[in-house]
Amino acid sequence: MKEQLTHMHGGDLDAIERLYGIPKNEIVDFSGNINPLGFPESVRKLLADNIYIVSAYPDKKYVKLRESIASYTGTKPEYVSVGNGSTELISVFIKSVNAKKTIIMGPAYSEYENAVSVTGGSFEYFPLKEEKNFSLDIDELLTVLTDDIGLFVACNPNNPTGTAIETKDMEKILIHCKEKGIAVMIDETYIEFSDEPEKICTIPLAEKYDNVFVIRGISKFFAAPGLRLGYCVTSSPAFKNLLERYQDPWSVNILAAFAGENLFKDTAFMKKTRKLILEEKYKFFNELGKFKNLRVYPTSSNFILTKLLTDKVTAADIYEKLIPQKMLVRDASSFYSLDDSFLRFCIMSPEDNARLIENLKEIIE
Numbered sequence: 001m002k003e004q005l006t007h008m009h010g011g012d013l014d015a016i017e018r019l020y021g022i023p024k025n026e027i028v029d030f031s032g033n034i035n036p037l038g039f040p041e042s043v044r045k046l047l048a049d050n051i052y053i054v055s056a057y058p059d060k061k062y063v064k065l066r067e068s069i070a071s072y073t074g075t076k077p078e079y080v081s082v083g084n085g086s087t088e089l090i091s092v093f094i095k096s097v098n099a100k101k102t103i104i105m106g107p108a109y110s111e112y113e114n115a116v117s118v119t120g121g122s123f124e125y126f127p128l129k130e131e132k133n134f135s136l137d138i139d140e141l142l143t144v145l146t147d148d149i150g151l152f153v154a155c156n157p158n159n160p161t162g163t164a165i166e167t168k169d170m171e172k173i174l175i176h177c178k179e180k181g182i183a184v185m186i187d188e189t190y191i192e193f194s195d196e197p198e199k200i201c202t203i204p205l206a207e208k209y210d211n212v213f214v215i216r217g218i219s220k221f222f223a224a225p226g227l228r229l230g231y232c233v234t235s236s237p238a239f240k241n242l243l244e245r246y247q248d249p250w251s252v253n254i255l256a257a258f259a260g261e262n263l264f265k266d267t268a269f270m271k272k273t274r275k276l277i278l279e280e281k282y283k284f285f286n287e288l289g290k291f292k293n294l295r296v297y298p299t300s301s302n303f304i305l306t307k308l309l310t311d312k313v314t315a316a317d318i319y320e321k322l323i324p325q326k327m328l329v330r331d332a333s334s335f336y337s338l339d340d341s342f343l344r345f346c347i348m349s350p351e352d353n354a355r356l357i358e359n360l361k362e363i364i365e
Contacts, residue, residue: 085225157194
């Protein structure tokens with residue numbers, strides 16, 4: 001049971017509570033990559049004041065929601081579709097493409113390969129290399145994206161490495177894939193945590209290239225995984241029609257839709273989040289850089305991938321040692337190409353971050 005817990009997507013706090021007897025609300029979750037500020041208070045109050053809307057069906061076309069997302073992302077409402085979390089959109093989109101062969105930039109979120117496997121298609125990983133700090137080699141990638149490939153999948157910034165593809169390089173990929181007849185799915189779940197999101201955003205390219213499908217959600221940046229709201233941007237009518245064909249009606253519940261109509265207007269929350277993440281990330285790098293037994297990789301997001309340079313402990317050992325301290329980190333060995341020396345954790349409050357660093361120092365150094 002404990003072994004399984006170390007390899008879960010983020011942390012299953014309910015399972016940990018049952019197994020370790022620690023109340024889940026006392027555990028600081030460094031594994032889930034969720035905004036430590038929590039759900040925006042402005043929208044929390046609006047939801048409470050409008051709870052009566054649960055007695056009505058959502059708008060089947062989600063017009064206001066799509067308009068809100070379009071305004072936030074700088075695209076057109078007709079290019080926006082919504083779903084029950086980004087995971088649903090990932091699954092439905094991959095089914096709609098139904099590629100015989102898929103290339104996934106890895107290491108990566110396991111749901112990509114799971115969704116490909118369900119369709120009966122095959123996949124291969126294009127590995128981001130550790131010796132290059134997991135940055136993407138564009139020229140090498142293009143040699144792999146050949147005529148027999150139907151789909152290319154990438155997370156940008158990438159989970160778990162934190163590396164990012166700049167927009168100018170993404171355009172090279174899209175041009176190449178357009179010529180080869182390859183669909184492209186870009187998962188931008190973590191882009192809002194980036195230092196300069198506009199430099200790595202693919203959405204501006206969606207109007208120009210109809211072979212790209214950009215996915216985001218509100219689980220991480222807006223700290224609302226329980227609402228299950230994801231959205232995507234594409235200019236391809238064929239993709240959108242297939243998506244709507246495969247998707248259940250009213251996939252997004254009315255509370256999630258109402259929240260989405262208002263979340264993207266809270267600019268004060270967004271500024272406060274970015275300030276916290278950037279300041280704390282800088283502190284983390286300074287402190288972890290002093291460890292002799294740990295390598296820290298550059299990141300464009302709110303989480304940090306590290307590698308143990310000692311054989312006296314593994315990532316799983318650290319996971320186990322931190323739980324009694326009511327801290328949960330991610331043993332990253334379940335990701336493609338990473339072994340038991342890799343550990344990932346996200347930025348939390350200054351106090352919690354400082355406590356994690358002190359505990360890591362005691363365990364690792």
